[in-house]
Amino acid sequence: MPNYRIHKTEYIDETKRVSFKYDGKTYFGYEGDTLASALLANGIHLVGRSFKYHRPRGIVSCGAEEPNAICQIGSKKDLTEPNVRATELELYEGLEASSQNCWPNVKFDIGGINNFISPLIPAGFYYKTFMWPKSFWKKVYEPLIRLSAGLGKSPTEPDPDIYDHKYVHYDVLVIGGGVSGIIAAKMAAKNNFKTLLVDDKKILGGSTIYQNNDSIKIDDKLSSEWLKNEIQEIKKLSNLTIKTRTSIAAYHGYNFLLAKENLTDHLPEEKKKNKIRQRLWKIRAKKVVIATGSIERPLVFNNNDRPGILLSNSINKYLDYYGVTCGENIILFTNNDSAYETSISLHKKGIKNIIVDLRKSASSELIKQAESLGIKIYFNHVVTNTFGYRKINSLEIMKLSEDGNTTVGNKIRLSCDCLGMSGGWTPMVHMHTQSGGKLDFRDEDQVFLPKENSEDQISVGSCNGDFDLENIIDKTVNKINKFLDIDNQDYQDTNIICSKENDKRNIWLLPNKIPLGKTKCFIDFQNDSTAKDIKLALKEGFRSIEHVKRYTTTGMATDQGKLSNMHALGIIADTAGVKMGTLGTTTFRPPFTPLTFGTLVGRNVGKFFEVVRKTSMHEWHVENNAEFENVGQWKRPWYYPKNGENMHDAVQRESKAARDSAGILDASTLGKIDIQGTDASEFLNRVYTNAWSKLAIGKCRYGLMLNEDGMVYDDGVTTRISENHYLMTTTTGGAANVLSKLEDYLQTEWPELDVYLTSVTDHYSTASICGPNSKKILNKLFPNLDLSDENFPHMSFKEDKLENINCRIMRISFTGEQSYEINIESKYGHSLWKMCIEAGKEFNLTPYGTETMHLLRAEKGFIIVGQDTDGTMTPSDLQMDWIVSKKKFDFIGKRSLYRSDTVREDRKQLVGLLTDDPKEILEEGSQIISDVKSKPIDMLGHVTSSYFSPNLNKSIALAVVRSGKTMKGQKLIIPMENKNINVTVSDTIFLDKENKRLNA
Amino acid sequence: MFLINCPFCGERDQSEFSSGGEAHIVRPKQPTELSDDEWAEYLFMRKNIKGIQFERWNHVHGCRKWFNVVRDTSNDKILSVYKMGEKPPVNYK
C-alpha cells in the first residue's frame, strides 16, 4: 500500500495507530489525523462523484469549506450521519465511512454517463423540466432526477445519542483561535473581561501553528513557535474559557450566538457511550470579536475539478501539520504569494514542484527565497487544461496575452500527480453579515470586507482583510485596545518580520482557446455549476445575484458556496460589464456549517418534548383503563372501555348511564380564574356579553366572551362567591389565553378598575356528578347540606365540608341533567374522587370521559368553543342572541356586532342536522351542499359535531350552514367519496327542550 | 434574539416576552357612536413602519406586565422602554 506520510509532526501521534473503514475497505491512520489526511496518506484522492454529472471528485481542502469529501458515517439504522466533511472529521478507531452520491461505487459510476450528455443538462435544468410536456416529467425526468439526486441517507430510527443545551454570559466572546483571536482573547482576559474563546479545530493556532518559513519571524522565533508560547500563556488566564471543537453556527441580533461543541465525535465507539455527544451553547456576549480568518480561493479553468487538484494552502497543511504529501510531482498554480510558502515547504521535504503564476512578474521575500532554491516558476502563464480520469496526471499551460483576456504561444504539457491552486483569499465575513453588518468591496485584491464595526462587535485578522502577519498583529492590538477601551502594552515591543506581497493579478474566469461551451470550468464543485451555466443564466435575462444563484444552483449545496460565491459574482460582473462591488453579495445565512437535529433539539425529546399536565385523579383513571385524549397539555380521560369494548360501545354505555342514573366526569382541567376587587362586577360586565351586576351572591351564570371583532372567543360559568369575589371558569384549552386577554384589558385599557386576577386552575380539583340520581349521591357525601331545589336550585353555589375539608359545590350542568360540580383543594382531589365513586356505587355511578361529555352536550345543543366555532362565529351566528345584552352600554366586541359584515343574513349559522337514515353517522368536517348538479358546486357549510345518540336512538349533528337559521326543515346533501347522504335541517336542541331534566 | 429591558424586572431574553403590536391605540370610549369605518380604523388598521415604531410588549413568562417599547425596525435596536400610561419619549416622535 502506498504511503504518503513522509515525515513526523508533533500533531500526529505515530505511536497510536488507528484502523478505519472507508467504502468497506480497512485502512490505517494515526491519532491526530482527520479522515481526509488519513485517506491522503493512503494515496486516496477520489472520494465521490459530483452531483449532476457524476464526475470523479477528490479532496479539495482541509476544512469547513470542503465541497467534495463529504461522506456517510456509520451504517446503523439509528446511528448514521450523512454529509460529514472528511476534512473536519477526526479519525478514531473503528470509524466507518463511505463516499456519497456514487451508485454503484465511486470508481464505476453509472451516473457518469451524465458527463457525456451534459449538453442536455444546462443551467436551470430542473426549472426547465417543469415547462416541458407532463408525460416527459413523469416518465423521463423524475426517474432520472430521483436516481441521481440525493446526498446521503438519513437514519430511519430515533437518535440514541444524548445532546445538551447550555446558556452562558460573557463580557467578551472571541470567535476563532488563530493568531488574531489569541491576541484578542489574551488582551481581553488580562484586562478583567470575562472572556470566551471558541475554535472549531481540535487545537488553537489557526494556520500560523504549522507555519515554518524562516522569512516569517516573530521576536526572532518561527511564528509557530512564538504562537505556541502565547497559547501556553493564555491557558493560564483564570478569566478566560477556551472551547475547542466548538463552532459558531449562528450570530443573531443583540450578540446572541449559537455554538456547537463536539464532545465525543472524535472518540472510538466504546468511549462515546453514555456521554453527551454535542452541546449547543447559547451565548450572550456584551462584546464580540470576530477572528474567523479567511479561506483560499480556487481558480476557474478547464477541467479544474479532477481528483488530485487541491487548494494550495491545504497541500501545505497536509504536509506540515499531518506530515502527508498530496503528491510526488506537484504543480502549484497561483495568482498570489501564498502558494510560494507551500512550494518552499514541499521543496524542503524533498517534494519536486514547480509554480505557474498568473502574474507577469512578482517580487517579495518569499519569491526570492523560491527562486534561490531553484524552484521553476512560469510567470504570466495559465493552466488551460488538465488530464487524467480518476486522478490528474498532466496539464497544459499557455502564456497569457498582455491584457490577460486570451492565451498566446504554444501549449506546454507538464506531467504531475497533484495540482495546487491559489486564487487569493476570501475573508470569512459570514459572522459579520449574519449579525446584520454591511460589507465594502476592496478593488485591489477583490475582497468583501466588514464595512463598519459597531460598539459591540469587531472583526480582526484576515477576516477583516489583513493578510500578512505584521498587519494582522499590529492592527489587532490597536483595534482591541480601542474596542475594549483599554491600554494593553503586551505587544508593544513585539518584533515581526514577514514577506510583503507586492503584486496582484486577478482573473475570475481564466482565458482559453477552446470555446466556453466546450470547456468544463467548475465554479461550484458540489452542485456542478460551471462558468458556462452562469453565462447562460445571464444570457437568459437573469441579473440579480440571488436569481442567478438559484437558477444555476451555485452556492446552494451543503457547503453553501464557501468556495464558489466569489467566482460566480466575479464572472457575472465581468460579463455584465459592471463593477463587482456594485453587485452586492448573496445572503449569508446560518448555520455556518450544517448542524445535527439532535443538537438543535437537545434534551427536549421523548417525554421531555412537551410538558404533560395531569389532574389529581389521573392515577385512578389509569387504574380504571381510561383511554386518554390530549387537550392542550392536559391528559384527559377520553372514555373508559370495559370488557374489551371499543370506543363507540363505551361511549354509548357511558352516555346512557349518565342520563338513566348517574355519571361522573373529571372536570379539573377547566380553566379557573379567581376575580376579586371592588370593581369585579363592572369588569365582568365589560368582558362578557350579558349583564352581571345583578347576579346574587351564591349564584352562577353562563357567559360568552367575544373578541373585539365580535367573534366568540371563550365561554364558561362564573360564580359570585361574595360581594367582590367571583370564580370564573374557562374552556380547558382557552384558560391561558383568557387570563392573558383579561390582564391586557385591565392593565392597558381599564387600569382604573380595582380588580385582581389569579389563575387557580391547578389549585382545585373538580368532580362533576350528573344524572337523575346525582342528588342522592350528593346527599350521601354531604348529609348536612340541604339539597332541595328551593335551597340549592340550578345555577347556584354552596360551601360544605367533606370530612373537615372545605368544598365549593356548584349546581351547574353541561349535560342537561341535574348536575353538581364539587371543587376541592387539589391535594384532596384523588380522595374526593374515590369517595364519590364509593358513594355512587349503589346508583351505578359511571365514570365518563370527554367523548361522552361531547355527546351529552350535543344532545342538548350546547356549543364547544373551538369545535362548533372557529373564530368567525358571532353569538347571533350561533343562535345565541339571548345572551347578548341590549341594555349594556359597552362590552368587548359589542360594536362589531352591528358592522355591515356581521349583520349579513347569509352568514354561516349554527343548525342541527338529522340524517334521513337515523343509523347514518356523519363525519365531522364534511361539506354541505344543496344541489349535486350545479357547477361549480355551491358549498354551504360543514358539519362541526356529529354523534350517535343512545338516548334518542338516532344520529345527530351540529353544522354551520349559510343562512342556516331560515332553513329549518329543508333537505340538504352531504357528499361523500362514494355516496351522498341526505339530511334535514333541524333545531340545535335535540333532547329535553323544556329543561325538565334539570330538576327531575 | 432581543434582550428586552422589562421596566419591572430588568434585562431578559426575548423568549420571555410576547409582542402585542402597535402601542398607543386607545380603545374608543363610546364605540357605539362610531361609524363602521371609524370602528374598523381602530380595530384593524395598524402601522408597519420601517424605522422607529412604538410597540406593546408583555413580560408573559415573567412579571406578566404590559409595557411600551420604542424599536427601530430597520436594525431591531430597542431605543427605549416605558410603562403603560406613560407618555412616549419626545425625542422619538
Ligand SMILES: [Zn+2]
Ligand atoms: Zn417583567
